[in-house]
Amino acid sequence: MEYLLTQEQRMMKEMVAQFAREHIAPVARNNQKEGRFPSEIITRAAELGLMGIAYPAEYGGAGMDFISYMLAVAEISRYCASTGVIVSAHSSLAVDPIYRFGTEEQKKSYMPDLCSGKKMGCFCLTESAAGSDAGATKTTATLVGDRWVINGSKQFITNGNEADIAIVFASTNPPAKTKGITAFIIERSRPGYTIGKIEHKLGIKSSSTTEIRFEECTVPASHVLGELNRGFKVAMLTLDGGRLGIAAQALGIARASIEDAVKYAKERKQFDRPIADFEAIQWMLADMHTRYESAWLLTYRASLMKDRNIPYSAEAATAKLAASEAAMFCASKAIQIHGGYGYTEEFDVERYYRDAKITEIYEGTSEIMRLVIAANLLK
Ligand SMILES: Cc1cc2nc3c(=O)[nH]c(=O)nc-3n(C[C@H](O)[C@H](O)[C@H](O)COP(=O)(O)OP(=O)(O)OC[C@H]3O[C@@H](n4cnc5c(N)ncnc54)[C@H](O)[C@@H]3O)c2cc1C
Numbered sequence: 001m002e003y004l005l006t007q008e009q010r011m012m013k014e015m016v017a018q019f020a021r022e023h024i025a026p027v028a029r030n031n032q033k034e035g036r037f038p039s040e041i042i043t044r045a046a047e048l049g050l051m052g053i054a055y056p057a058e059y060g061g062a063g064m065d066f067i068s069y070m071l072a073v074a075e076i077s078r079y080c081a082s083t084g085v086i087v088s089a090h091s092s093l094a095v096d097p098i099y100r101f102g103t104e105e106q107k108k109s110y111m112p113d114l115c116s117g118k119k120m121g122c123f124c125l126t127e128s129a130a131g132s133d134a135g136a137t138k139t140t141a142t143l144v145g146d147r148w149v150i151n152g153s154k155q156f157i158t159n160g161n162e163a164d165i166a167i168v169f170a171s172t173n174p175p176a177k178t179k180g181i182t183a184f185i186i187e188r189s190r191p192g193y194t195i196g197k198i199e200h201k202l203g204i205k206s207s208s209t210t211e212i213r214f215e216e217c218t219v220p221a222s223h224v225l226g227e228l229n230r231g232f233k234v235a236m237l238t239l240d241g242g243r244l245g246i247a248a249q250a251l252g253i254a255r256a257s258i259e260d261a262v263k264y265a266k267e268r269k270q271f272d273r274p275i276a277d278f279e280a281i282q283w284m285l286a287d288m289h290t291r292y293e294s295a296w297l298l299t300y301r302a303s304l305m306k307d308r309n310i311p312y313s314a315e316a317a318t319a320k321l322a323a324s325e326a327a328m329f330c331a332s333k334a335i336q337i338h339g340g341y342g343y344t345e346e347f348d349v350e351r352y353y354r355d356a357k358i359t360e361i362y363e364g365t366s367e368i369m370r371l372v373i374a375a376n377l378l379k
Contacts, residue, residue, distance in 0.1 A: 001296060005067070012053075012068040016075040019048060028080035031206040032351055037162060038083050038206055045076075046117020050087060055099055060112030066241070070248045070303045077252025078259075081355035082206035084252055088245030089158040089207075090114070094121020097167050097183065097238045101226035110165060110185060122163035123242075124154035124212055125235050132368050134169075135178035135232055139214065141170035146221050148172075148184065150214040153196065158362075160195060160210030164188050167238075168214070169231050176229065183231035185223045192217030203354030240313045241306060242363045243320040247299040250320075250327035250359040254292045257327070257334035257352045261285060264338050264347075275337070284333045291326040298322050314376035321369040324359035331356040 002010060023044055031038050045051060053069040055061025062068075069091060077084030095114045098106055113119040130136040139152025150170055157163075166186045173180025186193060196211030226234045262285060265276035275281050298319040305312035331353040335342035342349045360366045 001293070001300070004300060005071070008064065009068050009071060012064060013071040013075060015048065016050065016072045017078075019044065020075050020079045024076060024079040024083055028083070028206075029348060029351065031080070032082065032203075033205075033345070035200075035205045037208060038080070038086070041080075041083055042086060042117060042120075045083075045087060049115075050076075051090060051117035052095055052111070052115025053091065055095060055111065055115055059099065059107050060115035061095075062115075066244070066306045067300065067303045070244055070299060073245050073248035074252040074255070077249040078256050079252075080206065081249055081253050081352075082204045084249040085158055085204055085246075085358075086207050088242070088249055089123060090121045090163075092242040092245040093123030093158075093238060094163070094165060094167055096241050097123075097225060097234055098185065100237070101183070101234050102185075105222070106185065106225065114165065119164040120159050120162045121165045121167070122157050122159040122212075123238070124157050124166050124168040126154060126156050127152065128155050132365060134235060135181065137169055137171050137181060139168070139170040140174065141172050141182060141184060143172075143221075144218075147218050148221065148223070150184065150186065150192070150217040150219065152214050154212045154214075156199065156362075157210050157212050158207055160212050161198060161208035166193075166212060167225065168212075169235055170214075172231075173229055178232040180229050181231040181235070182228050183225040183234040184219060185225050186214070186217065186219055190217050190219060202357060203351070204358055236313075239363055240316045243316045243369075244299060244303055244306065246359050246363050247295070247302075247316075247319040247323035250323035250356065251292065251296055251299060253327040253352050253356045253359070254288070254295065254323070254330040257330035257349060257356075258285070258288050258292060260347070260349055260352075261288065261330075261334040261337040268339075281337055284337060288326075288330040288333050291322075291329050295319065295323040295326040314373055317364070317369040317372035317376075320359075320364065321366055321373065324356070324366060327352075327356035327359050 049062035052061035054066045057063040141148045168184045172182040192215045194213045199209040268275045302315035302319045334349040
């Protein structure tokens with residue numbers, strides 16, 4: 001599908017593929033096993049401009065388009081889905097809302113450090129009782145004089161342990177529910193901002209997932225992101241782009257599963273023949289390929305729509321649903337093709353399987369993606 005890409009996009013993809021092969025592939029398995037955040041890789045990624053790919057140079061970004069960003073996340077996730085989500089959560093969920101909804105002053109003061117990777121970002125929407133129903137947020141922001149006082153706790157925050165800057169959603173008018181939520185930019189250095197429980201997970205173990213607590217955490221009025229009481233819209237529009245980052249992560253996992261399965265099927269012999277000679281194996285590979293290519297095209301389409309400023313919420317949900325299900329399918333079949341060895345830590349396919357699962361859950365579960373798609377059909 002290279003022919004769908006511009007020369008600039010192809011160059012970006014090849015540059016990131018080379019970086020991922022040389023620097024990520026050799027350490028990904030061990031980093032996952034030890035649950036180690038890949039700081040050196042993120043530093044190198046930042047040097048290559050990968051922490052702010054789709055943002056203008058005037059704000060410190062690489063000045064490329066969203067398709068280039070999508071391709072980069074997929075190439076990174078081909079070797080390490082943890083690194084993929086670290087880059088994706090930082091870019092799609094922290095830099096993007098500042099770029100889209102921030103004032104000129106906010107963009108100038110936060111984006112250069114985020115795009116250069118000097119600072120990390122995170123996105124704090126989920127709470128213990130507000131997951132799929134994100135509008136049920138209990139975190140509050142109260143205006144005292146000319147400052148907002150934030151109280152509450154956010155859960156399952158990607159990059160929570162490393163982030164210097166958080167995009168936080170809090171209720172500024174609780175009775176108004178989703179129409180009373182406001183987005184804030186909050187630095188980790190603010191008194192009252194603390195990191196709580198660190199989660200131990202099934203997969204993407206090199207990325208951190210933490211609770212973040214706000215206790216009488218005070219920020220100036222200038223830290224409101226977007227309009228007062230319009231934060232739920234900021235969250236939902238941000239998640240549309242975020243879902244394409246997750247779709248790209250899932251595509252990387254699916255491709256890794258296919259490539260490893262093809263290699264193994266050609267090498268492994270049973271009944272005096274490579275198992276690739278058996279039709280049952282060939283059919284699995286064909287089905288994996290078909291789901292991957294379909295998901296790739298859906299993700300490409302939604303990314304192109306985003307680049308062209310065409311509304312793309314339903315298309316992003318469709319792409320995320322297809323890509324995450326393709327990742328799960330491909331990883332499961334890759335283990336099947338590896339037989340018993342696929343179930344051991346000797347091969348990477350068990351890691352792909354564990355990593356694939358989260359793509360069906362975060363930034364909107366597959367059930368929520370189906371709701372978005374159906375609502376668009378029935379409107
Ligand atoms: C590793 C990890 C990283 C994460 N990173 C972030 C992050 O950076 N920032 C952030 O804000 N959040 C983050 N999350 C939170 C994530 O987005 C939520 O876990 C997710 O949206 C689901 O919410 P929940 O876990 O509360 O599940 P619930 O909403 O309780 O859902 C439980 C089940 O019920 C189903 N369900 C719920 N409502 C409906 C409905 N209306 N119709 C049909 N089925 C429904 C769900 O699909 C699911 O199967 C992360 C989560 C994980 C595990």
